[in-house]
Amino acid sequence: MSIQYEVEQLADSYGVSDSFPKDFDYGEEEPDIEDSSASSDSKPRILLMGLRRSGKSSIQKVVFHKMSPNETLFLESTNKIYKDDISSSSFVNFQIWDFPGQVDFLDPTFDYEMIFRGTGALIFVIDAQDDYMEALGRLHLTVSRAYRVNPEINFEVFIHKVDGLSDDHKIETQRDIHQRANDDLADASLEKLHLR
Ligand SMILES: Nc1nc2c(ncn2[C@@H]2O[C@H](COP(=O)(O)OP(=O)(O)OP(=O)(O)O)[C@@H](O)[C@H]2O)c(=O)[nH]1
Numbered sequence: 001m002s003i004q005y006e007v008e009q010l011a012d013s014y015g016v017s018d019s020f021p022k023d024f025d026y027g028e029e030e031p032d033i034e035d036s037s038a039s040s041d042s043k044p045r046i047l048l049m050g051l052r053r054s055g056k057s058s059i060q061k062v063v064f065h066k067m068s069p070n071e072t073l074f075l076e077s078t079n080k081i082y083k084d085d086i087s088s089s090s091f092v093n094f095q096i097w098d099f100p101g102q103v104d105f106l107d108p109t110f111d112y113e114m115i116f117r118g119t120g121a122l123i124f125v126i127d128a129q130d131d132y133m134e135a136l137g138r139l140h141l142t143v144s145r146a147y148r149v150n151p152e153i154n155f156e157v158f159i160h161k162v163d164g165l166s167d168d169h170k171i172e173t174q175r176d177i178h179q180r181a182n183d184d185l186a187d188a189s190l191e192k193l194h195l196r
Pocket residue numbers: 050051052053054055056057058059069071072073074075076077078079099100101102160161162163164
């Protein structure tokens with residue numbers, strides 16, 4: 001519930017509602033995108049990215065589709081971008097795009113320029129129970145690419161799967177991830193881009 005609230009707040013407070021032109025032309029072919037909705041792409045858009053198995057689809061299904069956390073054990077890996085319409089009231093109306101874990105920025109079938117250009121917020125999910133150094137590298141690559149295309153994107157990092165950690169370890173992990181992620185950006189002279 002709190003995550004749902006947080007994501008809805010993101011859509012609202014970051015003004016994603018007017019971030020995307022209604023007549024945007026996606027072209028005919030989108031071979032790697034699966035669309036659950038009949039809606040157009042004119043809605044405000046939030047991207048869910050992160051390493052494979054970090055928990056992106058679970059967050060989306062539990063928060064917005066009332067899936068029980070236990071059922072997420074049976075979710076299959078996402079291999080296409082999955083678009084989901086969230087329209088729980090006239091005030092809450094946006095799309096979440098759930099990405100496959102291993103997105104390849106060099107793959108010509110993924111038009112990242114187009115995707116980032118129309119995005120209001122990007123949520124990067126990190127599995128706190130995993131060795132998160134690889135995730136931090138991917139976070140840095142993703143954020144720098146997205147920022148270059150669209151400096152208006154709001155970036156959020158969700159430190160997920162903290163249920164297996166002690167309270168002390170939770171705080172230490174959060175502090176460490178926050179510090180390293182922002183240090184990496186400062187090293188790349190992107191300190192304006194502070195991650196929350
Ligand atoms: N312990 C724990 N496990 C979780 C949590 N959320 C998800 N998982 C598990 O993490 C595994 C991967 O979840 P997914 O949601 O499929 O991960 P994903 O990031 O969408 O994976 P890809 O589609 O491969 O990129 C599943 O077995 C989930 O049950 C959590 O909060 N805690």
